[in-house]
Amino acid sequence: MSAPRWDLILVGGGLANGLIAWRLCQVRPELRVLLLEAGAAPGGNHTWSFHEGDITPEQHRWLAPLVAHRWAGYDVRFPALQRTLEGGYFSITSAHFAAVLGAALGNNLRTGTVVTSLTPDSVTLADAQTLYASAVIDGRGYRPCRHLTSGFQAFLGQQWQLREPHGLTRPVLMDATVSQGGGYRFVYTLPLSARELLIEDTHYIDQHALNHVQAREHIQAYAQQQGWQLESLVREEYGSLPITLAGEAQAFWREQAGQPCSGLRAGLFHATTGYSLPQAVALAEQIARAPVLNRESLFSLIRDYALSQWRRQRFFRILNRMLFLAGPPEQRWQVMQRFYRLNPALIVRFYAGQLTFADKARLLSGKPPVPVFEAMRAILKHSPRLRALNHE
Numbered sequence: 122m123s124a125p126r127w128d129l130i131l132v133g134g135g136l137a138n139g140l141i142a143w144r145l146c147q148v149r150p151e152l153r154v155l156l157l158e159a160g161a162a163p164g165g166n167h168t169w170s171f172h173e174g175d176i177t178p179e180q181h182r183w184l185a186p187l188v189a190h191r192w193a194g195y196d197v198r199f200p201a202l203q204r205t206l207e208g209g210y211f212s213i214t215s216a217h218f219a220a221v222l223g224a225a226l227g228n229n230l231r232t233g234t235v236v237t238s239l240t241p242d243s244v245t246l247a248d249a250q251t252l253y254a255s256a257v258i259d260g261r262g263y264r265p266c267r268h269l270t271s272g273f274q275a276f277l278g279q280q281w282q283l284r285e286p287h288g289l290t291r292p293v294l295m296d297a298t299v300s301q302g303g304g305y306r307f308v309y310t311l312p313l314s315a316r317e318l319l320i321e322d323t324h325y326i327d328q329h330a331l332n333h334v335q336a337r338e339h340i341q342a343y344a345q346q347q348g349w350q351l352e353s354l355v356r357e358e359y360g361s362l363p364i365t366l367a368g369e370a371q372a373f374w375r376e377q378a379g380q381p382c383s384g385l386r387a388g389l390f391h392a393t394t395g396y397s398l399p400q401a402v403a404l405a406e407q408i409a410r411a412p413v414l415n416r417e418s419l420f421s422l423i424r425d426y427a428l429s430q431w432r433r434q435r436f437f438r439i440l441n442r443m444l445f446l447a448g449p450p451e452q453r454w455q456v457m458q459r460f461y462r463l464n465p466a467l468i469v470r471f472y473a474g475q476l477t478f479a480d481k482a483r484l485l486s487g488k489p490p491v492p493v494f495e496a497m498r499a500i501l502k503h504s505p506r507l508r509a510l511n512h513e
Contacts, residue, residue, distance in 0.1 A: 134163030137384025138260035164215035173209030241416035263385035269368035277336035278321035305453035362395025
């Protein structure tokens with residue numbers, strides 16, 4: 122085998138690998154890092170958002186150049202609740218992400234580069250060229266796995282220029298006053314400028330696919346209800362984020378067979394929201410601090426971090442099973458309405474994945490928004506003990 126030319130090759134220019142490359146540029150510029158992206162630009166066509174409390178002040182500092190939009194607070198709307206919550210809310214757009222990352226990486230970013238196969242220390246391209254590195258990280262997005270049981274947060278978003286100002290001063294993270302259909306549905310709106318909005322039709326559903334034609338109709342109808350006059354469509358994005366209900370994390374990592382991976386491909390996302398930025402930021406920092414970057418050490422680092430996150434998120438998977446498996450799908454909004462009545466500090470810790478024992482007790486106390494028997498059945502349905510008893 123040829124001697125490695127690169128210290129690290131990152132396959133896939135999405136959020137997780139982009140943040141790894143960005144952080145290494147900042148603190149380990151001596152490393153030879155190559156980022157390969159099959160598309161025309163890193164980041165694809167996405168918007169990544171996060172709350173101020175999701176990451177530390179130091180992480181905010183080094184992430185700041187990538188942030189395109191900032192707001193002070195956000196709103197939620199439900200049939201029996203409308204509330205404004207304080208605290209910063211931030212968004213990274215793929216266009217801004219690509220511009221900043223491209224300037225930082227220069228020739229160490231290759232777009233339009235299709236990878237046909239990879240190993241923990243080599244990459245084969247579509248032109249049959251093989252590149253070697255001390256380590257290769259696969260960050261090409263979520264891949265369904267037989268060891269994980271998931272629902273999905275599926276969405277279609279459209280960025281519109283309006284004829285008149287929309288009047289919003291902060292995002293509306295959830296407007297669940299809309300018709301529900303076959304699962305928990307809400308509209309998510311980001312005010313990007315005085316006359317520009319990103320409007321997303323979002324569904325917590327059992328299947329991966331979303332009806333895009335219907336989602337576009339929903340957006341048109343919602344804009345009309347709000348009195349917004351849509352003038353020109355700037356762009357459209359869509360996706361499906363996994364919402365983990367249960368799984369066997371050790372088996373998941375055995376199946377990786379020593380291949381380092383990142384982001385959704387490594388199962389690194391908030392189990393209930395599907396958002397991956399906070400864990401992608403934390404992983405980038407861990408990799409940047411690692412004394413040795415080779416295939417074995419990186420696989421162990423990423424696996425151990427992912428397993429620790431899996432253990433920390435056990436309670437979130439229980440909540441997900443209650444959301445998806447208990448009660449009629451069209452009544453799932455009641456779970457979220459009840460959640461948003463809680464203490465703002467608890468809500469911050471929920472999004473950050475840092476619930477205390479008292480927080481968990483509070484979330485499960487009082488009259489549940491789903492039938493008690495169905496809630497208990499949902500909690501137990503995927504428990505390891507019950508699987509063992511049923512020989513599943």
